[in-house]
Amino acid sequence: VHGKDSKKKMCDDCGKEVTIIIISICVLVVSLALIGSSVATMDPDEYGLINNSNEQVVQTDKLLTGGRYWVGLGKGILTFPRTQKAVVFTNSYLCATADKPKCEYQLGVRSKEGLVIIIECAVHYKLTTSTDDNIKAQQLGYIYETFGMKWEDFISSVAEASICLLYTSDAADEQRG
Numbered sequence: 001v002h003g004k005d006s007k008k009k010m011c012d013d014c015g016k017e018v019t020i021i022i023i024s025i026c027v028l029v030v031s032l033a034l035i036g037s038s039v040a041t042m043d044p045d046e047y048g049l050i051n052n053s054n055e056q057v058v059q060t061d062k063l064l065t066g067g068r069y070w071v072g073l074g075k076g077i078l079t080f081p082r083t084q085k086a087v088v089f090t091n092s093y094l095c096a097t098a099d100k101p102k103c104e105y106q107l108g109v110r111s112k113e114g115l116v117i118i119i120e121c122a123v124h125y126k127l128t129t130s131t132d133d134n135i136k137a138q139q140l141g142y143i144y145e146t147f148g149m150k151w152e153d154f155i156s157s158v159a160e161a162s163i164c165l166l167y168t169s170d171a172a173d174e175q176r177g
Contacts, residue, residue, distance in 0.1 A: 040077045041068050047128075048077040049140055060141030063133040078149065080127055080140050085152075087123045087159045107160055109167045119167065123159040127151075 042048045044066030050059040054074040064077060071077060089107035107119045128139045147154050 034073065038070060038072050038075075039068060040071045040075075042066050042077055042079060045082050046079045047082050047136065047140060048079050049137060049144065051076050051078045058141055058144055060137045061134075063137040063140070078140075078144055080143070084124050084126045087125070087156045089119055089121050089123075089160070089163070091118050091120055107163060109164050117167075119163060121163065123155075123163075125155060 040048075042064060046066060048064035048069075050062070050064070050069075050071055051057075052059060052075050058078065065082070069077065091106070107121075108116045109119060111117055127143060128136045130136050130139065143151050
């Protein structure tokens, strides 16, 4: 009788130890997942602002540059290009490849005779040219507040409209002259 009781007690202790080990592993896995989702990275050619999804606020008090950042749970980084970008208008549609992540656009206008003329050109832009990081952060925050992350579409449409307006005003001046 004495041997059976000691074996039962040993098995009860084993069950408790296994339960503690399983709970510890679960806590470790959840902790690692939470830590992993609290860290964000950026490329060296990007600026960033912390986007707090919990409070629906973009923090414009600190400008981030390339690297790893502890942002916290429910937060992420909104990234903006640090370098000069281009909107390219070309004779043919060239869509995204591994080398070119963006499509190029075809831009056609009408001559005074009504013929379609395809314009090839590139418009180069930089989102901010300030040397002060606080001003850059405020400017990028304003861009995000105004256009969201669709600011590139806005720049492309403004470039297209400006080129078309320039061409049509030149054609109208030529027609009057």
